Structures are given as C-alpha cells and as structure tokens.
Amino acid sequence: xxxxxxxxxxxxxxxxxxxxxxxxxxxxxxxxxxxxxxxxxxxxxxxxxxxxxxxxxxxxxxxxxxxxxxxxxxxxxxxxxxxxxxxxxxxxxxxxxxxxxxxxxxxxxxxxxxxxxxxxxxxxxxxxxxxxxxxxxxxxxxxxxxxxxxxxxxxxxxxxxxxxxxxxxxxxxxxxxxxxxxxxxxxxxxxxxxxxxxxxxxxxxxxxxxxxxxxxxxxxxxxxxxxxxxxxxxxxxxxxxxxxxxxxxxxxxxxxxxxxxxxxxxxxxxxxxxxxxxxxxxxxxxxxxxxxxxxxxxxxxxxxxxxxxxxxxxxxxxxxxxxxxxxxxxxxxxxxxxxxxxxxxxxxxxxxxxxxxxxxxxxxxxxxxxxxxxxxxxxxxxxxxxxxxxxxxxxxxxxxxxxxxxxxxxxxxxxxxxxxxxxxxxxxxxxxxxxxxxxxxxxxxxxxxxxxxxxxxxxxxxxxx
Amino acid sequence: xxxxxxxxxxxxxxxxxxxxxxxxxxxxxxxxxxxxxxxxxxxxxxxxxxxxxxxxxxxxxxxxxxxxxxxxxxxxxxxxxxxxxxxxxxxxxxxxxxxxxxxxxxxxxxxxxxxxxxxxxxxxxxxxxxxxxxxxxxxxxxxxxxxxxxxxxxxxxxxxxxxxxxxxxxxxxxxxxxxxxxxxxx
Numbered sequence: 001x002x003x004x005x006x007x008x009x010x011x012x013x014x015x016x017x018x019x020x021x022x023x024x025x026x027x028x029x030x031x032x033x034x035x036x037x038x039x040x041x042x043x044x045x046x047x048x049x050x051x052x053x054x055x056x057x058x059x060x061x062x063x064x065x066x067x068x069x070x071x072x073x074x075x076x077x078x079x080x081x082x083x084x085x086x087x088x089x090x091x092x093x094x095x096x097x098x099x100x101x102x103x104x105x106x107x108x109x110x111x112x113x114x115x116x117x118x119x120x121x122x123x124x125x126x127x128x129x130x131x132x133x134x135x136x137x138x139x140x141x142x143x144x145x146x147x148x149x150x151x152x153x154x155x156x157x158x159x160x161x162x163x164x165x166x167x168x169x170x171x172x173x174x175x176x177x178x179x180x181x182x183x184x185x186x187x188x189x190x191x192x193x194x195x196x197x198x199x200x201x202x203x204x205x206x207x208x209x210x211x212x213x214x215x216x217x218x219x220x221x222x223x224x225x226x227x228x229x230x231x232x233x234x235x236x237x238x239x240x241x242x243x244x245x246x247x248x249x250x251x252x253x254x255x256x257x258x259x260x261x262x263x264x265x266x267x268x269x270x271x272x273x274x275x276x277x278x279x280x281x282x283x284x285x286x287x288x289x290x291x292x293x294x295x296x297x298x299x300x301x302x303x304x305x306x307x308x309x310x311x312x313x314x315x316x317x318x319x320x321x322x323x324x325x326x327x328x329x330x331x332x333x334x335x336x337x338x339x340x341x342x343x344x345x346x347x348x349x350x351x352x353x354x355x356x357x358x359x360x361x362x363x364x365x366x367x368x369x370x371x372x373x374x375x376x377x378x379x380x381x382x383x384x385x386x387x388x389x390x391x392x393x394x395x396x397x398x399x400x401x402x403x404x405x406x407x408x409x410x411x412x413x414x415x416x417x418x419x420x421x422x423x424x425x426x427x428x429x430x431x432x433x434x435x436x437x438x439x440x441x442x443x444x445x446x447x448x449x450x451x452x453x454x455x456x457x458x459x460x461x462x463x464x465x
Numbered sequence: 466x467x468x469x470x471x472x473x474x475x476x477x478x479x480x481x482x483x484x485x486x487x488x489x490x491x492x493x494x495x496x497x498x499x500x501x502x503x504x505x506x507x508x509x510x511x512x513x514x515x516x517x518x519x520x521x522x523x524x525x526x527x528x529x530x531x532x533x534x535x536x537x538x539x540x541x542x543x544x545x546x547x548x549x550x551x552x553x554x555x556x557x558x559x560x561x562x563x564x565x566x567x568x569x570x571x572x573x574x575x576x577x578x579x580x581x582x583x584x585x586x587x588x589x590x591x592x593x594x595x596x597x598x599x600x601x602x603x604x605x606x607x608x609x610x611x612x613x614x615x616x617x618x619x620x621x622x623x624x625x626x627x628x629x630x631x632x633x634x635x636x637x638x639x640x641x642x643x644x645x646x647x648x649x650x651x
Contacts, residue, residue, distance in 0.1 A: 004636075005604045008585060008604050008605065009604060009605055019491055019492055019495055020495075020505075020508070022509060023495065023509060023512060025483075025488060028487070028509070028512065028513055028516070029484070031510075031513040032520065033517075035514060035517035036517045036520055036521055
C-alpha cells in the first residue's frame with residue numbers, strides 16, 4: 001500500500017459515519033425480515049391486551065344483556081306460557097275448598113251444564129296457602145317485589161261470560177295488581193278477580209293434597225307494567241391468595257445500551273386480598289389490594305462498536321454500561337480493540353396495586369372456569385438495589401432517587417379455576433398477565449415497560465347480603 | 466467486536482439478537498454502502514438488503530477462519546455491486562477508450578495531501594463506475610486483485626489495469642481540484 005492508498009484509506013477509516021434518520025432497527029426490521037422471508041418479530045402485547053380487554057367487556061355486555069333479557073322473557077315476559085306446576089294444599093285447606101266446591105257446585109250446576117258440554121260443574125275457588133317458590137313468577141319473590149307467586153281464588157258466582165272464558169284453554173289472564181300486605185295471599189290477582197278450577201284437579205298423595213295446575217287450560221301471565229327485574233344481585237365474595245410472579249422487561253432501548261436479557265434471574269412473589277361482586281351468575285367484578293415484590297438480577301452489557309462511550313465513565317457508577325475504546329497498530333492497519341464491561345444489577349421493588357377486573361365464569365357443579373380483563377392502578381412503595389460495577393465493587397443505590405415513575409397503570413388479563421368446597425367456600429387458582437403501560441425508569445439509561453405474570457393459589461368465601 | 470453469543474443467537478433466528486447485531490454493525494455497514502452507492506434514496510434499501518444477506522448467511526460464518534467484520538464487509542460490498550449493476554444495466558467495467566488517459570503525474574506535484582475527505586468524496590462521485598468500484602474494493606476495502614476478479618467476474622489483469630487507470634484518473638482530478646482551489650474558484 002503506497003502513500004496514495006494510505007491517504008485514501010485514512011480519509012474513510014477515520015470517519016465516524018452518522019446514521020441517517022429512518023435507519024433505526026424498528027424502521028428497518030420489517031424490510032430486512034421481508035427480504036429474509038422469516039416471520040416478523042412479534043409485537044408487544046400492549047395492543048393485544050387492549051383488544052382482549054375490549055373483547056371481554058363487549059362480550060360481557062352482550063352476555064349480560066342476553067341472559068337478563070332471556071330470563072325476563074322466559075319467566076315474566078308478556079304472554080309467556082307458565083310451566084305446569086303443582087301447588088301443595090294442606091288437608092285443612094282442601095277440606096275447606098271441597099266444602100266451597102260443594103256449595104258452588106250446588107249453586108252453579110244447572111247454569112254450568114247449560115253453558116258447556118264439558119264437565120266443569122265442579123268448579124271451585126281456592127285460597128292456596130302453601131306454594132312452590134317457583135310456581136308462578138320470576139324472580140323468586142321473597143320480598144314480594146316481583147309478580148305474585150300464588151293465586152287467590154275467590155269464590156264468586158259464575159256468570160255465563162266467565163264460564164266461556166274459563167273454558168278457553170289459552171285464556172290470557174292479566175296481572176294488574178297484588179296485595180302487598182300478605183306474603184301468601186294475593187287478592188284480585190287477575191282482571192276477573194277470580195280463577196276457578198275443577199275440583200277433580202285435587203289429588204291426594206303422601207304429602208297431602210295437591211292442586212294440579214293448570215286445569216283451566218294454560219294460563220298466561222303478563223308482566224306488570226311497573227315491574228323491573230333486578231339487574232344486579234347482592235352476592236359478594238372475599239378472597240385471599242398468594243403466589244409467584246415472573247416478570248420481564250420490555251426494554252425501551254435508546255440505541256446505545258443493550259441488556260443481556262438471557263442471563264437474568266429473578267424470584268418475585270405477590271399477595272392479594274380481593275373483594276368481588278357477583279353481578280350475575282356468570283359475571284363478577286372484583287377489586288382489592290395486591291402487593292407485589294419484584295426482584296431481579298441481570299447483567300448490563302454494551303455492544304456499540306462505533307460510538308465512543310468513554311463519557312459514560314463520568315456517569316454514576318451504577319450506570320449499566322461502560323466501554324473503553326483503544327487502538328493498536330497491526331502493521332499498517334489500525335484495528336479497533338474494544339473491551340466490553342459488564343455490570344450486574346440486583347433490583348428490589350415493592351409495588352401496591354389496586355386491580356379492577358371483570359370476569360366471566362362458566363359454572364359447573366364443582367368447578368368454575370373464569371376469564372377476565374381489567375386494569376391495575378399501581379404505586380411503587382419501595383425501590384432499591386445494588387450493583388456490582390465493572391471494577392467489581394459492590395455499590396448500594398436507592399432507586400427512589402432515580403425512579404421517575406412511581407405510579408402507573410397496567411392492563412390485566414386473567415384466567416381462574418375455582419373448586420367449590422361447599423356453597424360458601426372455594427379454592428381457586430388465578431393466573432394473571434400484567435402489562436405496564438407506563439415506563440419505569442430506574443437509572444439514567446434504562447427504561448422499561450415491565451410485563452409480569454402471576455400464578456396464585458387462594459381461598460374464596462361467598463356470602464349474600 | 467461482536468460477541469459469539471450474539472452471533473449464535475442470530476443463527477437460531479433470535480430477533481432480539483438480530484436487533485443487537487444490527488445496532489452494533491449498522492454504522493460500519495452504512496459507511497460501506499455510502500461509499501459505493503451515491504444515490505441517497507437507495508441507501509436504506511441497500512442496507513436492508515445487506516442485513517438480510519448477513520442474517521441469512523450468518524450460518525456459514527466460521528469464527529475460526531476470521532473476524533466477523535470482514536465477513537459482513539464482503540457481503541455488503543457484494544450487495545452494493547449488485548445494486549450498481551442492477552441500476553446501471555451496463556457492464557461495471559469502464560472501457561479504456563471511454564476516457565482520455567491522464568498524463569504522467571508526479572505525486573509530489575499534485576498536492577494530494579491537502580485534499581480532505583469531502584474533496585476525495587467529490588472526486589469519487591464523478592469517477593466512472595468501473596474505476597470507482599475497483600478502486601474502492603482494493604484501496605478502501607482491501608480486497609486483493611484475485612478477490613476482486615472473482616467478485617466482478619473479470620480477469621486479474623483487467624483488475625490491475627483498471628486499478629492503474631482509476632488511480633491516474635483520481636490524480637488528474639485531484640490536480641484540477643487543487644488548481645481550482647488555488648485560484649479561488651471554489
């Protein structure tokens with residue numbers, strides 16, 4: 001190589017080429033991977049979580065509407081056919097009814113026989129005291145707020161019109177009022193203020209006489225105008241669980257620092273206290289307090305070959321990376337010699353979170369499988385750490401002085417499996433994925449969006465107010 | 466220096482390792498691309514081609530046979546040459562009759578040492594493609610005549626003669642540049 005060649009080579013070699021804008025990895029990677037014909041790097045989970053969250057919320061809204069609407073229609077919707085039920089009548093009441101029946105039969109036999117070809121001469125009115133809780137109405141009206149469950153049958157002289165109506169097998173009977181004074185006796189339940197049944201409908205069995213219903217054809221009830229089925233139930237649960245946590249930095253790189261993500265070791269745990277509101281048999285909303293202890297150990301290394309990073313030596317010692325660049329001569333060619341330095345970090349962070357999660361659950365006899373989504377509001381209670389620097393010195397540092405994001409917001413996805421011990425207690429396992437939306441910056445060069453997973457075991461107690 | 470571990474991860478298709486390798490080597494790759502390809506609009510495309518080739522061919526890289534840097538340099542130069550061929554649609558070699566041979570020039574006379582990098586870049590920009598490619602391959606990227614002859618699929622003698630002419634062409638241009646500068650023309 002002559003002096004001419006050397007001059008030309010020196011002119012190019014000594015030049016630190018600046019990379020133009022638009023050539024970062026994120027911008028170039030799609031094109032490179034396309035040309036390599038390999039699958040593109042998976043995107044971060046943030047968008048996926050948002051979509052899953054929106055999906056669950058939409059599904060929940062739809063399912064809630066669907067089930068509520070369906071149950072309303074099925075049981076109290078307008079002109080819904082009642083299922084056949086049996087109403088237990090006490091012996092004493094039966095006797096009373098039969099006496100009335102006898103009277104009525106006596107009074108009305110001639111008229112009834114003249115107006116109908118069927119044997120309806122044993123028409124009676126009854127006052128049912130004992131009844132099935134699901135006989136007539138929805139919801140089970142323990143508080144009498146729903147449609148009355150029982151029918152007060154009032155003895156009254158049957159008119160020709162009444163009999164005609166009674167003989168129609170699918171007569172619609174309007175429910176327009178009920179007596180709130182009594183939990184069992186409701187007067188004037190129907191428009192006609194009377195419902196007659198055939199005496200032959202009373203059957204005897206071991207538990208007493210029963211009124212086989214319906215006997216005058218299938219009765220149809222109509223929902224009262226002022227009836228509003230409750231949207232939310234009053235069942236709650238409390239739960240406590242604890243478990244392990246695994247986490248990963250979704251590092252935000254500034255182009256100068258790389259964390260050796262493959263040598264990281266970590267052991268973290270979390271404990272939870274939860275309170276949940278059972279909105280519906282399939283839907284619940286829960287919140288609570290979650291204490292997470294993050295611990296990590298990882299190496300920081302620096303790979304950049306072309307930037308003089310000696311300036312980082314002037315930074316605090318716990319900066320992730322330092323590098324020394326020197327040159328040595330090998331013949332006529334200058335060869336860069338780089339020394340990579342590694343700093344090992346030990347971080348400990350304690351975070352308090354308030355999760356709000358909506359879940360849908362599939363109930364089985366003993367098991368319940370659930371999935372849900374929601375959000376966490378988090379606050380960093382404690383952050384501290386140590387590092388072993390390039391000179392192998394142990395350095396304590398308090399990340400509180402450099403941690404710039406103390407409060408944060410996470411997206412949460414969860415799956416759970418409950419094993420019901422009895423009506424009140426259940427054991428459960430709960431798996432959650434949390435993606436922090438805000439960036440945690442612990443030192444001057446690294447900032448991250450932690451992604452962490454928890455797997456917990458706990459116990460749940462259900463109770464109704 | 467690129468760590469073995471990163472290279473091994475790249476071989477396994479680890480895209481995080483791709484990112485690290487890219488960040489570590491893109492200034493070097495870009496400096497090569499910029500030497501060969503003058504059209505700024507083509508830089509991004511050529512750099513992408515170069516990295517696609519590097520990531521694809523990293524499996525055949527043998528640490529025992531040499532450093533990683535020459536390996537990626539060769540790939541990048543080849544990509545650049547392909548790009549030049551594709552866009553020019555003409556042979557890369559410059560015909561000897563295309564340009565007037567410069568007169569014999571004394572190196573001391575030309576004041577070559579006074580030219581800075583920008584001057585040299587400007588001179589190279591005007592250089593015929595054939596001369597420039599061979600000149601860059603040999604002088605800057607240190608490929609031997611034999612390697613260049615393989616890359617360009619020409620004889621070693623052709624490489625040698627083109628190189629000789631390239632140098633003369635540069636010297637002539639340098640003198641013109643120097644004289645213009647001396648007379649305050651620019």
